[in-house]
Amino acid sequence: MKAILIKEKGKTENLTVSEYQKPEPKNGFVLIKNKAFGINRAEIYMRKGKWGETHDIIGIEFVGMVENDSSNTFAKGQKVVSFVGGLARDYGGSYAEYVSVPLENIIPIETNLPWNELGAIPETYATAWAVLNWVLQAKKDQSILVRGGTSTVGLASIILAKQMGLTVFATSRSKEKFNILRQYGADYTILDNGEISKNIREISPDGVSNVIELIGNVTLNDSLGCVAVNGSICIAGFLGGLVPLKNFMPLMQIPSSVKLTSFGSAFVFGNKYFPYSKIPLQKIISDIENKSIPNILAKSYNFNEIIEAHKLMESNTVNGKIVVTI
Numbered sequence: 608m609k610a611i612l613i614k615e616k617g618k619t620e621n622l623t624v625s626e627y628q629k630p631e632p633k634n635g636f637v638l639i640k641n642k643a644f645g646i647n648r649a650e651i652y653m654r655k656g657k658w659g660e661t662h663d664i665i666g667i668e669f670v671g672m673v674e675n676d677s678s679n680t681f682a683k684g685q686k687v688v689s690f691v692g693g694l695a696r697d698y699g700g701s702y703a704e705y706v707s708v709p710l711e712n713i714i715p716i717e718t719n720l721p722w723n724e725l726g727a728i729p730e731t732y733a734t735a736w737a738v739l740n741w742v743l744q745a746k747k748d749q750s751i752l753v754r755g756g757t758s759t760v761g762l763a764s765i766i767l768a769k770q771m772g773l774t775v776f777a778t779s780r781s782k783e784k785f786n787i788l789r790q791y792g793a794d795y796t797i798l799d800n801g802e803i804s805k806n807i808r809e810i811s812p813d814g815v816s817n818v819i820e821l822i823g824n825v826t827l828n829d830s831l832g833c834v835a836v837n838g839s840i841c842i843a844g845f846l847g848g849l850v851p852l853k854n855f856m857p858l859m860q861i862p863s864s865v866k867l868t869s870f871g872s873a874f875v876f877g878n879k880y881f882p883y884s885k886i887p888l889q890k891i892i893s894d895i896e897n898k899s900i901p902n903i904l905a906k907s908y909n910f911n912e913i914i915e916a917h918k919l920m921e922s923n924t925v926n927g928k929i930v931v932t933i
């Protein structure tokens with residue numbers, strides 16, 4: 608089969624379309640013909656060798672059709688999605704024509720969406736849904752700040768939070784992108800210069816009930832200052848880098864009663880507390896198909912254009928999901 612391999616860890620040009628052995632059908636695993644996969648920040652780090660040990664084939668999500676399921680749970684041709692849960696680490700990732708994944712990591716899907724549109728959904732929407740529902744346990748009529756609002760996880764969070772009936776504050780570092788945030792449903796747009804807690808409290812003096820922190824440690828302290836009494840903040844990204852917090856004094860810096868938590872899909876999706884079967888991806892996909900919520904597909908490439916796809920993600924100029932079709 609064809610697979611995208613990394614000649615040497617580093618620059619985008621090191622990604623090459625090569626021949627690789629097609630996975631053999633094996634017990635407990637389902638062989639899937641890959642039709643499309645989304646590009647993720649994690650794969651940029653994997654390409655650069657900054658994401659620990661990876662499989663030869665990277666890629667943490669994809670959509671496709673069952674080719675062979677030895678358990679006979681799924682018929683050949685069944686549309687399925689799969690994401691994280693060992694992809695690109697414990698077994699080959701999604702940058703390949705065929706992928707073999709454990710049966711329990713597969714979500715069967717009924718949809719007529721084109722493959723590129725379907726490919727834009729799994730990891731991003733599942734993460735946004737999990738942060739809102741499993742972690743923050745956000746409720747209708749509450750408010751939420753999505754810090755890093757124009758990222759794909761940010762946009763999906765805005766969309767799902769609005770659908771749940773929350774008031775949404777969302778940030779970008781450029782005013783020019785405010786129209787994108789509003790287009791996806793943000794009620795308030797905030798220019799992020801690193802210190803926004805004063806702006807948030809000018810609009811909402813008590814603060815916001817929830818925060819999704821996608822910029823990470825660099826803005827965490829300021830985000831803590833945005834949270835209302837008894838509110839919650841979830842760190843789910845690190846767009847601003849991975850520099851550890853210096854001199855962090857929880858008693859002084861976490862406001863009394865505010866809950867500070869985190870979510871990392873790669874660590875938990877698929878375990879017994881965060882099972883794939885509980886993520887309502889079929890509903891999200893159907894809602895997108897019937898246009899009750901928007902998709903966030905920004906640009907599609909073909910398999911041979913992987914270098915352009917990685918370059919585009921690193922340019923930070925696209926707001927939405929980049930998808931590669933096969």
Ligand SMILES: NC(=O)c1ccc[n+]([C@@H]2O[C@H](COP(=O)([O-])OP(=O)(O)OC[C@H]3O[C@@H](n4cnc5c(N)ncnc54)[C@H](OP(=O)(O)O)[C@@H]3O)[C@@H](O)[C@H]2O)c1
Nearest residue numbers: 648734757758759760779780843844845846847870871872
């Ligand atoms: N927790 C999880 O399970 C999980 C799952 C998937 C992704 N993630 C993480 O979530 C974050 C978002 O991922 P994504 O794929 O959605 O990102 P993305 O779509 O590539 O995000 C692009 C946006 O990020 C903002 N940005 C880029 N560099 C930044 C910086 N240095 N400081 C502040 N903002 C910056 C820019 O927004 P503006 O120019 O508008 O400011 C840019 O438009 C990443 O850290 C990713 O690793 C986490």
